[in-house]
Amino acid sequence: MSTxxxxxxxxxxxxxxxxxxxxxxxxxFGDLEIAEEEVAAAKKRHPFETDLxxxxxxxxxxxxxxxxxxxxxxxxHVRELCERAASSGDLTDATDAEIVCCxxxxxxxxxxxxxxFLLYYTCFCRAFPEYTNKVFxxxxxxxxxxxxxxxxxxxxxxxxxxxxxxxxQRAPLHATPTEERKEVExxxxxxxxxxxxxxxxxxxxxxxxxxxx
Numbered sequence: 001m002s003t004x005x006x007x008x009x010x011x012x013x014x015x016x017x018x019x020x021x022x023x024x025x026x027x028x029f030g031d032l033e034i035a036e037e038e039v040a041a042a043k044k045r046h047p048f049e050t051d052l053x054x055x056x057x058x059x060x061x062x063x064x065x066x067x068x069x070x071x072x073x074x075x076x077h078v079r080e081l082c083e084r085a086a087s088s089g090d091l092t093d094a095t096d097a098e099i100v101c102c103x104x105x106x107x108x109x110x111x112x113x114x115x116x117f118l119l120y121y122t123c124f125c126r127a128f129p130e131y132t133n134k135v136f137x138x139x140x141x142x143x144x145x146x147x148x149x150x151x152x153x154x155x156x157x158x159x160x161x162x163x164x165x166x167x168x169q170r171a172p173l174h175a176t177p178t179e180e181r182k183e184v185e186x187x188x189x190x191x192x193x194x195x196x197x198x199x200x201x202x203x204x205x206x207x208x209x210x211x212x213x
Contacts, residue, residue, distance in 0.1 A: 027068075034075050035060045042082035049086040056085035063094075065101040065162070065199075073097050076127040093159035096127035102162050105199035106206055116211030118143040119154045154209065161205050 039057060043050045060078050062069075077097040084091055094102070103112065103120045112120060121143050125132045145151050199206075206212070 035078050038078040038082055046086035052085045052089055053082055059091050063098055065098045092163055094162035096123040098162055099123045099158055100127055102199050110212040113213045157209055
């Protein structure tokens with residue numbers, strides 16, 4: 001849902017600051033619209049947790065793995081964070097959308113094995129249920145765990161490793177909204193030019209989890 005700037009103003013800004021700057025502005029305002037829509041919807045679903053949902057708004061910005069991804073990817077990310085804020089206040093782990101985008105970038109560097117694809121498939125189905133049949137309609141089987149509990153192991157480990165790479169640490173929200181929220185120091189990562197650049201720093205850690213052939 002990228003916002004379009006009026007043509008005369010867009011031309012002037014593009015000439016002065018460059019086309020990339022103008023696209024970034026349009027993307028930012030488009031993201032704000034999506035975030036506001038998802039926050040409003042979450043508050044309707046959880047009318048007694050509106051303060052906690054409002055408190056997570058600043059954490060809804062795109063992480064390094066979601067830069068330049070389609071609006072439906074970002075919307076899924078925002079929706080999951082809003083649900084977490086309402087249920088537990090814990091925003092620290094990577095979302096399903098972030099895991100999908102990270103594994104997609106990593107798979108350009110090395111092919112996913114069975115466990116890696118199981119994790120990708122599970123997170124994709126949870127993050128984008130409306131696209132699951134279209135993307136996986138060619139499959140004649142459902143990936144299964146190599147042993148009981150393996151999927152939960154992968155979800156927990158990968159979500160935390162990705163979160164450490166994100167750069168902006170999403171802090172757990174306080175249980176009582178009236179308390180002052182603790183700020184977490186961070187260093188924002190540079191935007192990656194291509195997906196595998198965002199995943200590359202994580203490759204060694206992901207390989208140790210046994211996700212690649």
